Amino acid sequence: MKKKITVGRVILFSMIIFLSFCFLLPLIWMIRSAFMDASQIFIVPPVWLPNPIKPENFSKAIRTVPFDKYFLNTLLIVVFNVTGTVLTSSICAYSFARLRFPGRKLFFGLLMSGMMLPYTVTLIPTFLLWRSLVGANSYLPLIIPAWFGGGAFNIFLQRQFMMTIPFTLDEAALIDGASYPRIMASVIMPLSRSSAIVVGLFQFMAVWNDYLGPLIYVNKESRFTLALGLQQFIGYYTAQWELLMAAATLILIPPILIFLMGQKYFIQGIVLSGLKE
């Protein structure tokens, strides 16, 4: 069925194009400035395209602040955090979705109500607990909690998905003599791969973008994450916008790549999270 082109549709389409441009403008401007010569950046009215193009800004940014080191630090936290989140949220979600045990409703309800809690109300005792256990500058506070179910939201998301898998599969496996961990590992987990990917992607973004966590647990420069490094960079080079924009661009590349690769999962995940009642 082909729709005919009407005035209304043309107006709508041009509006969407205009708004898309507005949404992209900050990113376009960032990339434009990242490649620009320091002298050209201050010209009024502004020049849209950098001339000459200066890719040196990127190497200069990395030389002034050790972003390569911060990248590895961030990666270390991301890898261990995301692994723990995906693994334990799958296990816990399997239990809450498919096994009956006394207190299941109560525990799940408590877990869900915890999501409404403002993070500041648990922040300080948690910080004090970690401080007394591992001291400052350890990454453990940023990793270990992920191994305890990976957060209520992720468990919720995986559970929602696992509940849609037919229960006849479990029953068939039980009759064949499979144990519950076996059913989880060989039946449910392979079938809920897509929700595990959604959780992994969300968690990657959350940890990569996290600012408050590293801010309170890490204060030694050599242990900084990218987010802290960029913030430190702002403080040092307020007027060197071309370097700041180059640094911002570098930090943005991994999440954008991951997003574009897993876009379908992202959208599925957000939609799933909005459909709770």
Add this chain to the structure above:
Amino acid sequence: MKNHTAPAKIHIRRRWNAEARYGLLLALPAILGFLIFTLGPLFASLILSFTDYTVSKAPSFVGVKNYVRLFSNQDPFFYKSLGVTLYYVVLSVPVSMVAAFLLALMLKHNMKGKALFRTIFYLPSIVPAVATATIFMWLLNPDIGLFNQILKAVGLPTSQWIYSEKTVVPTLAFMNAWTVGGTMLIFLAGLEGIPNQYYEAVDIDGGNAWNKLWTVTIPMMTPTIFFNLVMGIINGFQTFTQAQIMTEGGPNNASLFYTVLIYREAFKSFRMGNACSLAWVLFVIIMLLSSLVFRSSSSWVYYEGRR
């Protein structure tokens, strides 16, 4: 036919059978995590809020002194930050909700490039908050930033944006609209779930697009609006990163968000007891507001098949 011979015995055996044992075992990480990282700290912060605790010396019980200090205006920043945060929530939540809703309405239509536009509108939401802050500090630069240059070019008055007491909170609220992609996607999913026959019914009655919006779309969308509203309020009250990086609460504490104040008290001044009492006040405020929204929901949220 069910077997009724020994129900009691079966019941006892079933209570902790293999399923239940594995169920509890596999849920244990989440249950322990909740106790260690949520419930425990929740009560600990309540207890700490009744103490004087500065890390260097052990906490000493001071009763409700911390709370009295806050409400009797001895803390010069408490009411200030509460006002700033409320102002921000009142501005940013409606702006972002309306923006997200309008974008979703536009994208609802089947058109060429729909997936591409959806990606573009969502893209800003995955930009790390520190990077967003950096980019906007550049765009909002009063002298050479792009925004003022554009305003100048079209002959409009320029603004000091985040560098003036008057405009800093509205600017941050407006900035927040850049990251409405997630909310938009939730709205979009809701819109796509509205059955077409409702719109056809309006057509038959001779209604136009405006009637469709007010008699079908909005009533059908109230559960989604409700969900986004609650999440928007909760998140709005906890805004931290942008203000901390871009203004550090300034100029002259004009963007001293509540969470920035808590951060300052706890991690700059090391007054942990005080910070905990601030956090509990925020907790209570959020609970009260959420329950208010929940209560009002019965009069404006329409759930299909429910009366």
